[in-house]
Amino acid sequence: MQPLKELLILVALGISVWELKRKFRFQTIDYIILAYFVYTLLYVFLPVGPLPFLEKAVSFKSTTFFVFVYFTGRLISLKEIYISKYFQFFLVVIILASVLLVFEILTSQHFQSLTGYADFNFYYYNQEPEGNYGLSWTFETSTGLKRFASFFANPIEFGAATLISLSIIAGLYTNDQYKFKPNTIGILAIIATQFSILFALSRASLASYLIMIYIYALVTKNKLILRSIYFMVAAGVLYFIFFLFVLHPDLYDFIYETITFTNPSSVGHIIAWLEGIEAIVKQPLGLGLGASGVLASTTGGGTGGENQYIIIGVQTGIIGLTLYLAAHIYLIRTCWIWYRKLTGKNKTLCLTLLLIQIGVIIPMLTSELESSAYISYVSWFLSGLFINVVSYKSLIPAHVSSKHLESQAAKI
Incomplete structure (x- = not known):
């Protein structure tokens, strides 16, 4: 089943190309992503x-497959996608994930212990079971606290998936007047994201979760949320100082070690980052595909550690990294510029993508x-779909009414 998801993307892309009915107009981001793809492809053939x-x-496939996902969204007919409908499915996923999380917590049992997670990693990635729970070290903190992942691959992916859900909630339930009005499913999904982000214990995702709420308040100019955030930050600091070390000493130690970078995981990340940066400085054109990342870790080697940016830089050098960063920066900038110009479902898509792109940093x-696959496919498909919206709207004459535009071009 591993290659099935990729096959489905290729089939969808092929159908989109076959059914393309209007002239495709390249945007700057299209050239950036294609340049990244072609440049990385050279490393497959060069010695x-x-x-x-x-x-x-x-390694090339795992590093660049997002390009196919992006262009699937970029070429797909807008009339075939009903964002508000399909976004609801993502909320159902996070709600179901939180339900399974309750089972894990009540039984103090990782779901992955029941599904053959360790065996899968051993046979497919040559990784021996690690940690106190026979899975991998990512399922626990340095102080022994369990980190849960529900039905996702690991707590890190679970935390990142929670960010996807939070972005969708924000985009789906914020109307054109910048009012946030969730329905019952939306409220349940909000609770599910808060519950999930807490027990995933992913520090990076938790930080992004809070930053995304702050960015949302800035974009929508929601003073109530901004004031609430400032109050919660102040209250959180007091709680941490006066109560946390008494009620939850293990969690206190975990947070303290994270802040002071004395946590073994944090130290390991920093050491790996420095090694990766040093490799990029010494070899600015890269060490070659497979020199870093998942493929490299299966052989017991690799340079750069678990850092998406450094992994790309180590493999394809400064040029490849620059193109990859340029794509993300362009998407964030474009979403930020267009958000207040759009209405309806286009506005929903724009806000969702903006928060996703900021959240994954x-x-x-x-x-x-x-x-x-879950994180990458969702973010890049929505990126392609959004650029499709923007490219169409940039061709609409100024005298065309917004109502006509919504009825003809924004049925997504």
């Missing part, structure tokens, strides 16, 4: 790095997030 052709091709510093 860069020690790995054979087949392994470099596998920190998790990418501590994980190879592109290896998560």
